[in-house]
Amino acid sequence: MKRIYILMSAILAVLLVGAVLLPGQRSEINGLITSGEKPAIAVADMHGSGAAEQYMDAFNKALWDDLSDTAQLDLVAKTKYPLVLPQQASDFRPPVMFSDWTRPPVSANYLAFGYTAIQDDQILLFGNFYNLGQPTAQAAQIIANRYYGALSNDGARKVAREFAADILKQLGIASLSGTKIYFVSERTAKALGDAEIWSMDYDGSNQRQLTRYGTSSREPAVSADGKLFAFRTLVRGPAWNIRVHTTDTIRNQPFFNPVSSLIQTPEFTPDGKHILFAETVDAWPQLMMADIDGGGLHRISNVKAIETSPKVNPKTGSDLLFISGRSGHQQLWRMNLDGTDREMLTSGVGDVANPAWSPDGHHIAFCWTRGYEPGNLNIFVMDIADKVPVQLTSNSGRNENPWWAPDGVHLVFSSMRGRVTQIYSMLADGTNVRQLTTQGNNLQPVWAKGIE
Amino acid sequence: MRMNTRTLSAAVFAATLFIAAAGCKKKVAAAPPPPPAPKVEAPPPPPPKPQAPRIDTFVAEPAAVQRGQASTLRWSVANATNMTIDQGVGAVQANGTRQVNPNNSTTYTLTASGAGGMDTRSVTVTVNAPPPPPPPKPQPPKVTISSSEILSREAQEIYFDYDMSDLRADAVRAATANADLLKRIFAQDSRFTVLIEGNCDERGSAEYNLGLGDRRATSLKDFYVMQGLPADRIKTISYGKEKPVCTDANEACYQKNRHDHMAPGQ
Numbered sequence: 001m002k003r004i005y006i007l008m009s010a011i012l013a014v015l016l017v018g019a020v021l022l023p024g025q026r027s028e029i030n031g032l033i034t035s036g037e038k039p040a041i042a043v044a045d046m047h048g049s050g051a052a053e054q055y056m057d058a059f060n061k062a063l064w065d066d067l068s069d070t071a072q073l074d075l076v077a078k079t080k081y082p083l084v085l086p087q088q089a090s091d092f093r094p095p096v097m098f099s100d101w102t103r104p105p106v107s108a109n110y111l112a113f114g115y116t117a118i119q120d121d122q123i124l125l126f127g128n129f130y131n132l133g134q135p136t137a138q139a140a141q142i143i144a145n146r147y148y149g150a151l152s153n154d155g156a157r158k159v160a161r162e163f164a165a166d167i168l169k170q171l172g173i174a175s176l177s178g179t180k181i182y183f184v185s186e187r188t189a190k191a192l193g194d195a196e197i198w199s200m201d202y203d204g205s206n207q208r209q210l211t212r213y214g215t216s217s218r219e220p221a222v223s224a225d226g227k228l229f230a231f232r233t234l235v236r237g238p239a240w241n242i243r244v245h246t247t248d249t250i251r252n253q254p255f256f257n258p259v260s261s262l263i264q265t266p267e268f269t270p271d272g273k274h275i276l277f278a279e280t281v282d283a284w285p286q287l288m289m290a291d292i293d294g295g296g297l298h299r300i301s302n303v304k305a306i307e308t309s310p311k312v313n314p315k316t317g318s319d320l321l322f323i324s325g326r327s328g329h330q331q332l333w334r335m336n337l338d339g340t341d342r343e344m345l346t347s348g349v350g351d352v353a354n355p356a357w358s359p360d361g362h363h364i365a366f367c368w369t370r371g372y373e374p375g376n377l378n379i380f381v382m383d384i385a386d387k388v389p390v391q392l393t394s395n396s397g398r399n400e401n402p403w404w405a406p407d408g409v410h411l412v413f414s415s416m417r418g419r420v421t422q423i424y425s426m427l428a429d430g431t432n433v434r435q436l437t438t439q440g441n442n443l444q445p446v447w448a449k450g451i452e
Numbered sequence: 453m454r455m456n457t458r459t460l461s462a463a464v465f466a467a468t469l470f471i472a473a474a475g476c477k478k479k480v481a482a483a484p485p486p487p488p489a490p491k492v493e494a495p496p497p498p499p500p501k502p503q504a505p506r507i508d509t510f511v512a513e514p515a516a517v518q519r520g521q522a523s524t525l526r527w528s529v530a531n532a533t534n535m536t537i538d539q540g541v542g543a544v545q546a547n548g549t550r551q552v553n554p555n556n557s558t559t560y561t562l563t564a565s566g567a568g569g570m571d572t573r574s575v576t577v578t579v580n581a582p583p584p585p586p587p588p589k590p591q592p593p594k595v596t597i598s599s600s601e602i603l604s605r606e607a608q609e610i611y612f613d614y615d616m617s618d619l620r621a622d623a624v625r626a627a628t629a630n631a632d633l634l635k636r637i638f639a640q641d642s643r644f645t646v647l648i649e650g651n652c653d654e655r656g657s658a659e660y661n662l663g664l665g666d667r668r669a670t671s672l673k674d675f676y677v678m679q680g681l682p683a684d685r686i687k688t689i690s691y692g693k694e695k696p697v698c699t700d701a702n703e704a705c706y707q708k709n710r711h712d713h714m715a716p717g718q
Contacts, residue, residue: 193695237718238687240690262690264662280666280670285662308659323660377657
């Protein structure tokens with residue numbers, strides 16, 4: 001958590017200096033996340049005994065990616081390492097000479113090393129993680145664990161991820177391991193407009209269909225504890241309504257819908273006790289708040305404008321972001337839950353959509369057409385303190401629905417490139433873009449913590 | 453007469469045997485000539501027989517009729533003293549006609565008798581059943597199906613300007629025609645309801661377009677209600693940009709997608 005705070009403070013500092021940053025100036029944001037006081041880690045390529053060797057390409061890549069993806073470690077390039085790599089603790093014989101690793105060109109603070117073997121038809125990793133600042137091998141040893149996985153590339157990747165998660169945990173860095181991305185997929189649609197809610201792991205693996213209603217189910221929202229998801233659906237058509245399901249067993253939870261021609265954009269409050277959504281009242285979609293079962297309904301906006309996408313601040317629980325056309329174009333607004341302190345956060349030009357809070361409540365991600373033709377949406381982030389928008393995507397299709405990862409440094413979003421929409425992840429500075437889905441159209445991702 | 457002839461024959465036979473025996477043994481003397489046959493009188497010719505009755509003609513004209521139509525029996529008989537036709541016709545003259553009107557196919561038998569004997573002949577009048585009545589005309593199809601068909605055939609799409617939900621001039625004309633159509637359908641089908649589906653082009657966000665499509669549908673519904681149509685038979689739904697009829701990224705396609713569509717309600 002401390003590292004995240006440092007990172008965010010650094011982003012804030014640059015944003016304060018940078019005023020409005022345009023795509024060409026994005027390198028300054030890049031510098032933020034990739035430089036500064038970050039631990040330097042050397043990750044020695046590992047080998048497998050006998051038949052285990054065939055899975056080591058997958059293993060080494062997964063380990064490197066998981067550590068690298070956090071953007072909070074300085075991974076030292078492998079080309080700089082000594083020629084002989086250690087494989088086990090006994091390779092460091094007294095007197096220990098860590099200097100091969102601590103001196104230039106490596107200049108590492110930490111070293112991950114080990115090897116794999118096959119035992120009982122499983123792949124077994126002996127994983128070691130050393131703090132090279134210590135005088136003895138015994139004192140340097142932070143992790144010396146065994147990890148087991150299936151005898152396959154997938155099993156090797158799983159072992160690598162568990163090892164990486166342990167390393168990150170020891171360094172106090174949030175890991176994406178175990179987090180889930182909920183999203184909408186049209187891949188099973190039999191009729192135009194049909195869609196179901198799916199989930200997947202943070203890297204696009206383990207894609208799983210959660211709803212099977214054979215109609216249109218969209219706009220998933222997940223409770224802060226990761227146990228419930230809500231969505232807009234035509235299950236009880238022909239009017240839109242909200243359904244709430246458990247994430248583990250996909251059980252339907254009772255939710256009483258008001259009678260309206262349109263109910264959309266459900267969202268849980270951080271305490272999980274209420275649901276906010278937009279409901280059309282007198283021909284205008286307005287912001288509403290209800291108990292988790294739909295009772296206690298009350299209206300929190302009253303204006304002749306389309307207002308959608310209420311998102312409550314995860315830290316304060318008392319103010320919310322929303323999208324409103326009350327000034328003309330759809331813009332990003334913030335106000336308290338009681339309707340006071342209303343302010344527009346964007347400049348008034350173009351169309352804004354899909355606001356999302358960072359986990360610490362300091363930053364906002366959203367999409368915006370600023371500077372482009374209508375419909376040419378791109379992902380922006382903004383520090384809530386200075387309200388300076390920073391554009392993260394450009395010249396790469398139509399980009400929507402950004403959502404923060406629980407680690408506070410990654411974003412997931414959807415991008416229509418050509419005529420197909422897919423889900424991508426990236427760092428909050430716009431780098432390290434990865435495509436997570438390929439089958440059919442996939443959109444409206446929401447990144448949630450996993451449930452144990 | 454017969455006794456005489458037999459005695460003579462026996463004598464001739466005896467004499468023949470005698471001569472034959474003598475001839476086998478030895479030559480004997482020639483036998484005396486047989487006695488002349490007695491003279492026989494010819495019997496008298498039988499009396500002339502009376503002539504037998506004869507039916508020359510017995511026909512039905514025509515031989516086949518439709519039920520309810522008549523046929524005419526016509527006959528001609530010679531050498532008979534009594535002529536009768538069964539099936540209730542009774543005694544008739546030697547030559548004649550009689551109209552019959554059987555309900556079903558009937559065989560008539562003419563019997564002619566007299567001193568010379570009897571003759572019979574039969575004729576059948578075939579009665580055909582009249583053709584069955586034509587089947588009833590098919591019922592017109594059920595009214596609700598017809599209403600849906602009329603709606604899908606005649607209702608006009610209502611098109612909108614970019615980011616607008618009010619009815620422009622061409623939309624008002626189309627909506628007025630639609631209102632008249634709906635009045636007709638509602639009048640003939642008291643259970644019919646209509647669903648107005650609001651749609652948008654792809655440029656706005658999904659959430660905003662859902663709201664905009666909802667406003668487009670509501671705007672058309674309000675117009676219909678102003679035209680006197682019952683609000684409770686008009687439902688609305690927005691599909692936003694989630695059910696595009698066209699997926700190209702150009703204004704022609706965007707315009708097609710910015711529309712209200714009318715569908716039968718559920």
